[in-house]
Amino acid sequence: MRKIWVLDTTLRDGEQVPGAKLNIFEKLQIAQQLAKLNVDIIEAGFPSSSQGDLESVKKIAGALKDGPVITALARAVQSDIDAVYQSIRHADRPLIHIVLGTSNIHVEKKFNRSKDAVLEMGVDAVRYAKSLLPEVQYSTEDASRSDFEYLWKTIEAVVRAGATIINIPDTVGYAVPEEFGCLIKRINDRLKNLNDQVLLSVHCHNDTGLATANTLIAVKNGADKVECTLNGIGERAGNAALEEVVMGLKLRPEYYQACSQIVTTEIKATSKLVSNLMGLDVQVNKAITGENAFAHSSGIHQDGLLKSREAYEIIRPEDVGVDEMELILTARSGRHAFKAAIAKILHSNLSESDFEELFARFLDLADLKKEIYHHDLYYLIDHYYAGKGETQAERVREDLYELVGLQVVSNDIFPTASVKVKRGGTVLKDSAGGDGPIDALYTVLKNIVNLEVELLEYKISSVSRGKEAMGRVYLQLQHDGKRYTARAVDTDIIKASAVAFLNATNQILLNRAVEPGAVTEGQAEFLGGERSGRGIV
Numbered sequence: 001m002r003k004i005w006v007l008d009t010t011l012r013d014g015e016q017v018p019g020a021k022l023n024i025f026e027k028l029q030i031a032q033q034l035a036k037l038n039v040d041i042i043e044a045g046f047p048s049s050s051q052g053d054l055e056s057v058k059k060i061a062g063a064l065k066d067g068p069v070i071t072a073l074a075r076a077v078q079s080d081i082d083a084v085y086q087s088i089r090h091a092d093r094p095l096i097h098i099v100l101g102t103s104n105i106h107v108e109k110k111f112n113r114s115k116d117a118v119l120e121m122g123v124d125a126v127r128y129a130k131s132l133l134p135e136v137q138y139s140t141e142d143a144s145r146s147d148f149e150y151l152w153k154t155i156e157a158v159v160r161a162g163a164t165i166i167n168i169p170d171t172v173g174y175a176v177p178e179e180f181g182c183l184i185k186r187i188n189d190r191l192k193n194l195n196d197q198v199l200l201s202v203h204c205h206n207d208t209g210l211a212t213a214n215t216l217i218a219v220k221n222g223a224d225k226v227e228c229t230l231n232g233i234g235e236r237a238g239n240a241a242l243e244e245v246v247m248g249l250k251l252r253p254e255y256y257q258a259c260s261q262i263v264t265t266e267i268k269a270t271s272k273l274v275s276n277l278m279g280l281d282v283q284v285n286k287a288i289t290g291e292n293a294f295a296h297s298s299g300i301h302q303d304g305l306l307k308s309r310e311a312y313e314i315i316r317p318e319d320v321g322v323d324e325m326e327l328i329l330t331a332r333s334g335r336h337a338f339k340a341a342i343a344k345i346l347h348s349n350l351s352e353s354d355f356e357e358l359f360a361r362f363l364d365l366a367d368l369k370k371e372i373y374h375h376d377l378y379y380l381i382d383h384y385y386a387g388k389g390e391t392q393a394e395r396v397r398e399d400l401y402e403l404v405g406l407q408v409v410s411n412d413i414f415p416t417a418s419v420k421v422k423r424g425g426t427v428l429k430d431s432a433g434g435d436g437p438i439d440a441l442y443t444v445l446k447n448i449v450n451l452e453v454e455l456l457e458y459k460i461s462s463v464s465r466g467k468e469a470m471g472r473v474y475l476q477l478q479h480d481g482k483r484y485t486a487r488a489v490d491t492d493i494i495k496a497s498a499v500a501f502l503n504a505t506n507q508i509l510l511n512r513a514v515e516p517g518a519v520t521e522g523q524a525e526f527l528g529g530e531r532s533g534r535g536i537v
């Protein structure tokens, strides 16, 4: 099967997103993760734009040994090419990337020169780059709006001058798939005739949401290489998203007669790293990397999924590094999904009447809360126990934390937090200081719950617009090598932060509880099943 080269330009085109600037260490961290993802080429920056950019490209080129090809961008002028050369010359496999426009708009408006003069600039630039390094990529900027014969004349001339990769950018997202596919086929037929060692590449922007489609149709029509970014970030509406292009190929290799060598299980981790370091949230319904990309909430889908994953799942979440498919229950989830979720918690069958009673309570709760997570189910069972007899209820209630009250003081001298929580009949309280209000809050909560947890991720976003907007806190804790995700919503974001932390903690406790053989006496009695010697905690 034909191998498709993947160039990742998250650190160059992606970093052009306003507010997404990274420091040198953050760039190195992303580059190292891109190497784990096994991209073929990393475009690490645009060295002539600043000394800082040059230094970070240099750092990446020096650090990634036996890894991907390292490239950086230059305009078709000697000083830019020198800056790229200085920054990548110590890479194991360096590549100089030159860009110059070929459309009438670029030639006439941007350069105000004749077409022949611009073409000559490009050829001179390639010759100069070739005098420094053997591998040179030439990008015909705004190719999709260029006159075909001038575009081809340029490609022919730069290939004769020594370019080893020809990149066809849809710089402004003007292309449409069918037309772009034809353009790539036409170029590829001539190019392979001219020199079949030269790779044909595409670089598509997403101004009308077609970047992935245009990239994939280009592959279908002969492109050897694709240029992408994680989460599709980049100039304006962004670039083709690496995860979409790569998973598109992986899903339909027979159709494309091509495959990439990306380690797809690293996709989610790379996406998160990029999103966290750049401070750019991923749209929740974003294909492959969005928070909801593998979450099924409709009853019909959940039911089908539980009978057979193939019914509604074309990509296995674990293939892109997503731990587990999450079924978020709603009022529309249906009996089957509810039963499956309860079975995860109880590890035993409920009697028909108990199930019906619990299901009715679940629907009431779902109407109120909209989204039901595992810890909500636990509360549901807890309350059901309460109705059945005080002993069982007490035993179950003992296992979970509940926020009673808090006071958090934010100042730049000594931020502090005092928190009171309840666990069963016991009230626990403590105070602590920290670097900031959230740090103080989480320090005191960690002390109270007395569990070895590490905060991996913490995010606040607003659930609705306006001044009464609710704040949603999303966090991820790590405990015993496992990740626990929790959310909480409140108009008070500090309170939401505390509740999210306790929700995650309760999940840790819950997880221990559902390990086989860890059923409490109360649950065992209720279920009429066997009880192991271990309690919930």
Ligand code: KIV
Pocket (backbone or CB within 6 Å): 013, 073, 099, 139, 141, 142, 167, 169, 170, 171, 172, 203, 205
């Ligand atoms: O969009 C574009 O044309 C580019 C080139 C530098 C490839 O980013």
Ligand code: ZN
Pocket (backbone or CB within 6 Å): 013, 169, 171, 203, 205, 235
């Ligand atoms: Zn671009």
